[in-house]
Amino acid sequence: MIRFENITKQGGHRILFLEASAALNRGEKVGLVGPNGAGKTTLFRMITGEETPDEGQVAIEKQVSIGYFNQDVGEMSGRTAVAEVMDGAGPVSTVAAELAELEAAMCDPERTAEMDAIIARYGDVQARFEELGGYELEARAREVLAGLSFSQEMMDADVGVLSGGWKMRVALARILLMRPDAMLLDEPSNHLDIESLIWLEQFLKSFDGALLMTSHDREFLNRVVGKIIEIDGGSLTSYSGDYAFYERQRALNEKQQQAQFERQQAMLAKEIKFIERFKARASHAAQVQSRVKKLDKIERVEPPRRRQTVAFEFRPAPRSGDDVAVLKNVHKAYGSRTIYGGFDLTIRRRERWCVMGVNGAGKSTLLKLVAGTTAPDQGTVAIGASVKMGYFSQHAMEQLDGGHTVFEAMEAAFPLANQGSLRALAGCFGFPGDDVEKKCRVLSGGEKARLVMAIMLFDPPNFLVLDEPTNHLDLDTKEMLLTALAAYEGTMLFVSHDRHFLAALSNRVLELTPDGIHQYGGGYTEYVARTGHEAPGLRS
Structure with missing residues (x-):
């Protein structure tokens, strides 16, 4: 139906595609993956005719809408x-x-x-x-x-x-x-x-x-x-x-290619050692010449291309008291709409609460109440002893100073930190090398989210309140964040629509429904098994 035939395409100084071929056949459902900037959007634009390949062609069957x-x-x-x-x-x-x-x-x-x-x-x-x-x-x-x-x-x-x-x-x-x-x-x-x-x-x-x-x-x-x-x-x-399947197969292919590369390198080293040892001896001249010719003809195996993924590790956060946040008889309304009417919740140390509920159920409102950016109409929200909170919201991205570079934004938050550790942190969150010189005003939504997250996690809080932290993050950054948070020893309260993230991190579920608020021990996977649905709005 749609074929890419030996396409070559350069974007700026980068070669995006080099004699690349693939096909989308009738009825196929295909995921297009690759690192940021690899050319995914360019590929779409070549199908729609908004861009053309420098060489090769994109062939589309006639009458295909x-x-x-x-x-x-x-x-x-x-x-x-x-x-x-x-x-x-x-x-x-x-x-x-x-x-x-x-x-x-x-x-x-x-x-x-x-x-x-x-x-x-x-x-x-x-x-x-x-x-x-x-x-x-x-x-x-x-x-x-x-x-x-x-x-x-x-x-x-x-x-x-x-x-x-x-x-x-x-x-x-x-x-x-x-x-x-x-x-x-x-x-x-x-x-x-x-x-x-x-x-x-x-x-x-x-x-x-x-x-x-x-x-x-x-x-x-x-x-x-x-x-x-x-x-x-x-x-x-x-x-x-x-x-x-792709992840497993790619890892297996890399492993096989690495083994093949190492075997060839060992063989080449052995041959080169023989040539170096006997090249000056007339008695071995024929053997040396034969091996030199053999080496010239060998097709070299390349080592696997490894994507640069940088791991982020939390420095140990200070220990909080056992009761991290206690909400008692909380009432909250917006105009005539009641969000909470007499709500109680206790969040204890090392609990990881994910908050589930349809749009308008009060998920973000709960996080704002706990973070102190909004106040209850009645009742109390008490934060426990020795609690150091980190609050991530979509609103936080709007607070970045557009005139600052990525590095200046980090330096402003931590003026006493050494440059090396700030640059290492920036690299973890997808700003390697000169990318730290980008102005905040030109950053995409995903880049802003990564920067805010990096600043929040540099000096680690022991209580993370996260409102859709994976919005805008690519697969690699999500995986890095998930790995880091899985090893995090503090307490979490978070909202996310990413089921992989929910299942990997939660050990408590708070479900907000029109019928009332339900608390579940166990994480998202147990919640799905117990309720028979993946989200409150999907009840049959």
Whole structure:
């Protein structure tokens, strides 16, 4: 369906692709993976024709419709969310627009003379609209938006009032409603809560077209894709299996290549040693010449390309008291909406609470109450003895000084720290070498999140309060953070939509539902086993 044939592409001074080949076949669901900057978005743009390869070609079968979702959603306003989604549904949306114009014309007294022609045209357009399934279109658009957690009020409101994250969902819904032959999704799991993510999983699994997508959510990839295409070092390598299979196979390939490389190096060293030893002896001249020729003909095995991954280790945090945070009879409301009415919770040392609940259930509000950035209307929130808190929220990223470089932001937070340790920390969080000289104002959302996280963790707190800490983080940074937090000896209270993160780190679950607040001993995996659902909003 779509083939990359020996493509070469240079981006700036970097070669992104060098005679690389791969294919997306009908009905395949493929995950596109690779380090940041490897060329994933460039590959999408070459399929859509926004960019062309320097050499080679991208071959696409005739009449194949392509839908492309990316993070740049552009301006949206002046229409309802439903209308905006329906507008992306391909030919039927054009027919719907003409139908609306004709309906307006039939009500216009100034066009009475044209009425016969307008009515005749209306009949033709209406028949075409019906043939294309137009009358089911609005119902389908609402179904998709509901799956992405839109309320009826949000669906019918002006899309212009929505936040950037909700506009992303509208843009994604447009592509899903379109149901093209090939769907290109660049990070569709960003900005989605866990309920929407699981709904999207089911939608994509039942989608009968071809799918090529990137995602920083390994669980999402594992459940949706059956093939991985990896971009690394200019080449495209295909693996038949999900992301977990790809990781195992890649590690095995590296191990085999390393063993092959070491065997060849040992053989070469032995041959070179013989040549050096006997090159001056006439009696061994023929043997030496033979071995020199043999070495010239040997195809050299390259060592495996190892991605640079830097581990981050917490310095030991000071020990806190046994009761880290105690909430008693907490009441909190926003206007007429009650979030908490007489809520009690005790968080003890080394507990790791993950907070589950649908949008608006009060997850972020709870974290703000504990962090002290908002106060309860009634009741008390007491932080225990010797507790040193680190609070990560999306709002924290807005507090960065745009004029500072990454290094200056870290230096401002820790003026007494030595430069070497700050640079090492920056490297752990994805700012190696000259990247520390980037100005904060030009950083992406993911880079800002990494910087805020690095500053928070440098002088480790013993109580971490984290609101969606994995938003914007790529797979490698997520894995580094997860490994570091797994070894962390402090206490945690966190919200996340990443099920891999939830399962690996939590040992307590707080579930916020309209029926009440439930506390579970045991982590997210036990919660799923006990309740039979992966999130509160998925109850049958």
